[in-house]
Amino acid sequence: MENREFDSNYYAKERAYKTIDEFDNKTVKKKAETKKSTIKSTMKKIAVLASSLAVMGASTVAINDINVFKEPAIEYAVKDYLNLKQNDKLTDDNLKEIKEFTILGESIYIINGKQGSINIENSKSNLTFTFDGKTYSYGDIASTEDFGKFPNLKKYEVKYNIS
Numbered sequence: 001m002e003n004r005e006f007d008s009n010y011y012a013k014e015r016a017y018k019t020i021d022e023f024d025n026k027t028v029k030k031k032a033e034t035k036k037s038t039i040k041s042t043m044k045k046i047a048v049l050a051s052s053l054a055v056m057g058a059s060t061v062a063i064n065d066i067n068v069f070k071e072p073a074i075e076y077a078v079k080d081y082l083n084l085k086q087n088d089k090l091t092d093d094n095l096k097e098i099k100e101f102t103i104l105g106e107s108i109y110i111i112n113g114k115q116g117s118i119n120i121e122n123s124k125s126n127l128t129f130t131f132d133g134k135t136y137s138y139g140d141i142a143s144t145e146d147f148g149k150f151p152n153l154k155k156y157e158v159k160y161n162i163s
Contacts (some may be wrong), residue, residue: 073118073139074146077101077109080116098150104131105160106139129160138162 005071071076079086082094100111108131109116143163147156 006042067147070112070143071141071146073103073106073107073120074101076118076120077111077116080118081109081111081114091149092151093135094151095150099151099152100155101150102157102159103139103141103161105129105136106141107131107136125162129161136160 002023003162012102036079063126069078075085075090078094078098082090082097084090084094098111100110101113103118104110106120107118109118124140128135129138131135139158139161141158141161144156147153150156
């Protein structure tokens with residue numbers, strides 16, 4: 001049999017390690033419970049918000065259907081084509097009707113085969129083009145991003161444009 005020296009600190013150290021482990025376990029559990037509580041609270045808030053939006057119903061759709069255009073000439077053309085007033089809001093349903101869109105300068109549009117005039121003088125160009133016997137200024141449409149708003153658009157053209 002082996003003789004071991006009695007280490008009085010051994011039991012104290014063992015007890016200290018055990019206490020630290022218990023403390024760490026309690027801390028981990030407490031943090032997990034706090035996270036669970038936060039998640040539950042957030043989910044309740046989301047549920048309340050969702051039910052509020054459901055109650056709002058139609059007004060929520062109206063808020064979501066507002067489309068803001070970067071290019072005034074494109075927005076003007078679409079509203080004119082749809083026989084809307086220029087201060088009317090465009091909805092997603094309105095935009096679904098547009099399948100083909102051509103804009104000449106910032107003066108003429110052809111949407112789904114229907115031709116119309118754009119009554120905005122926004123161009124900074126001295127260049128002109130002739131269409132159907134009339135002379136118009138080149139347009140200054142800087143972005144084609146607005147065409148991405150039309151979910152059923154198959155073809156678009158921007159002609160006589162300086163940008």
